[in-house]
């Protein structure tokens with residue numbers, strides 16, 4: 001499943017980051033990489049983008065990019 | 076020779092790590108502090124004397140990394156490579172150590188000396204995080220200083236440590252120089268002309284390099300296998316560059332080549348034919364990594380870097396951080412709420428404009444009264460004539476009509492800087508992203524657009540945070556449609572004259588119209604001249620922070636200074652020129668003999684004759700003005716602007732407004748005052764505008780405000796557009812907006828007429 005499928009409050013472990021070039025690099029540089037745990041905070045009022053929590057900060061990411069991030073739900 | 080030494084120190088760090096706050100603390104320079112990723116796009120410079128040193132500080136753009144993908148990151152790394160700072164203060168958000176250190180690793184790889192500035196230390200203590208800074212210092216081979224940027228704590232310590240590091244670094248200077256002297260001399264000879272400065276610079280960079288060869292900072296390790304690959308490749312790079320350090324540290328270059336950094340590749344391998352050895356070595360290395368790890372090198376290196384950072388963090392952080400976002404999440408439950416988010420956003424904007432307008436009226440009235448009093452006083456002490464006319468009507472009339480808006484401008488920036496510093500701007504971008512996406516832009520473009528409400532110049536510069544050139548150009552083109560603060564005086568003047576109590580709402584409506592037109596224009600351009608998808612949007616949402624009085628005050632003071640400087644500069648000059656053009660040439664023959672007629676009425680000495688005299692004088696003044704250069708210019712513009720409901724004075728003021736939008740008002744001030752007697756009963760500009768004979772209608776006033784909202788950006792913005800987007804887009808912007816302004820105003824005025832407004 002992808003990051004998109006997480007419900008608010010749920011957490012997931014990143015398995016892989018697809019995509020290439022600038023976007024992949026930006027995701028990696030912000031710390032979105034395999035092994036990291038991401039928590040879904042909420043979606044913006046119009047359902048897109050998403051607010052996620054990672055490490056000790058919050059990041060806003062669009063659904064189209066979140067789709068690139070493969071995760072596994074952790075409890 | 077004086078024995079003062081010049082040193083250069085750059086500040087680098089993640090966005091929102093507090094770089095600008097530290098920079099302010101170090102230099103006392105007046106500089107914008109904002110709580111949004113990427114507001115500091117240009118490098119800012121400040122100076123400080125300390126002991127025997129003249130230190131130059133540079134605030135680099137906030138970045139998470141140093142790739143070639145974003146302009147900000149390129150600006151930062153090019154500065155480090157080309158300008159050779161003596162030291163880099165790496166500002167760390169101590170509450171997010173892991174991500175901050177990821178950048179630190181890249182700085183170390185570049186081969187520069189760094190100091191770790193553990194900023195936000197107050198948050199560390201409040202959240203019960205425990206960080207062993209001594210150990211961190213040892214592991215990284217760099218001094219560590221704790222600071223609280225927002226309260227200017229630890230700044231002295233930071234300064235002292237920086238200077239000490241530079242001093243100690245240079246105690247081994249002699250030894251280093253003899254080691255490298257021969258080579259350095261050879262190189263400087265090749266540099267023609269070999270200026271003293273160039274030589275010093277080259278020597279300094281060699282010197283830096285050698286210091287690093289002594290491994291002050293242990294190199295970032297990617298594990299034994301990868302390290303070997305990097306080592307052989309960096310030797311090849313060193314060999315191929317003939318030891319010149321012009322492009323940066325060889326190990327760093329090798330890593331960048333492995334990562335597939337196109338810019339570095341162009342620099343190190345200008346032609347694959349000539350750089351055969353390096354090209355083949357690189358290909359081999361990439362192949363080797365791919366086969367052994369099953370991943371592309373960029374991924375492997377990033378992972379390696381993160382692994383290394385994670386190791387350090389594990390060692391130094393005893394108590395894992397508690398979630399510092401909890402408080403922010405509570406606020407966000409409201410601010411980015413599904414239903415309440417937008418109403419709150421609109422309410423905040425509305426509140427800012429109402430405050431700007433309502434609170435501003437009080438000081439405005441005082442300043443206005445002061446200006447009128449000054450004119451009256453001067454008129455009574457100065458002998459009548461051209462000089463006194465110039466000073467009273469031209470200079471004071473022009474500047475006076477604009478300076479009264481200073482309180483409004485300052486209040487507007489108060490609002491904007493609170494939004495920026497508190498972290499709300501990032502939330503605004505978050506909730507607006509979807510809508511911006513609809514325009515073919517993303518939430519990040521929203522910030523420059525919001526800044527456009529303040530001033531277009533910094534707004535256009537802040538588009539550098541956008542990665543795609545197409546996104547940048549589109550954002551730059553619609554920024555001028557965001558009504559900047561310089562246009563506010565025009566609105567206040569005209570709404571004050573015609574709309575009474577509804578003034579605040581009318582101004583709000585004008586801003587909304589600007590935004591709606593920007594939306595349409597953006598969609599249209601995305602479909603036509605700027606086709607293509609926008610780049611992805613990934614952005615940090617910083618924790619909410621209480622804006623400090625100091626940073627807000629600095630921001631407001633900066634704006635006041637800019638405004639006053641405009642008064643004394645461009646607006647003063649424009650007013651004088653306009654006055655001269657309106658005063659000369661003097662007419663010698665009038666249509667009727669005013670002088671004799673006035674004499675005759677004077678003889679009568681009745682109330683009726685007084686009134687007649689005033690009428691005659693006004694008629695003569697009008698004839699004078701019509702005859703003057705400006706009057707003739709007005710004659711030319713009039714047919715163009717009269718379908719919009721403007722009179723010729725307004726037409727002329729629009730032309731002069733190209734210099735700066737406030738000039739529209741100061742010009743009207745001059746144009747309406749030429750030839751007027753000055754006493755306490757002088758009519759204000761508002762009165763003249765509403766005058767049934769010479770004035771304009773309510774509808775015309777509205778059309779005029781729309782025109783001012785939309786027509787060509789001022790010179791300063793034009794220059795910024797040219798610099799950021801090029802000639803083509805600059806001309807496009809001028810022509811497009813002026814046409815747009817005319818058409819929309821025409822529709823408003825003529826349409827309004829049809830509906831009997």
Ligand SMILES: Nc1nc2c(ncn2[C@@H]2O[C@H](COP(=O)(O)OP(=O)(O)O)[C@@H](O)[C@H]2O)c(=O)[nH]1
Pocket residue numbers: 088089090091092093094095096097107108109110111112113115137194195196197198222223224225226496497620621622623626
């Ligand atoms: N709590 C706390 N806030 C800080 C500190 N340093 C800066 N800030 C605040 O953090 C926000 C971002 O700071 P700024 O200097 O603009 O960061 P920059 O983006 O790196 O230039 C502002 O609201 C500052 O007032 C600090 O040490 N502690």
Ligand SMILES: [Mg+2]
Pocket residue numbers: 094095096107108109114115137
């Ligand atoms: Mg800054």
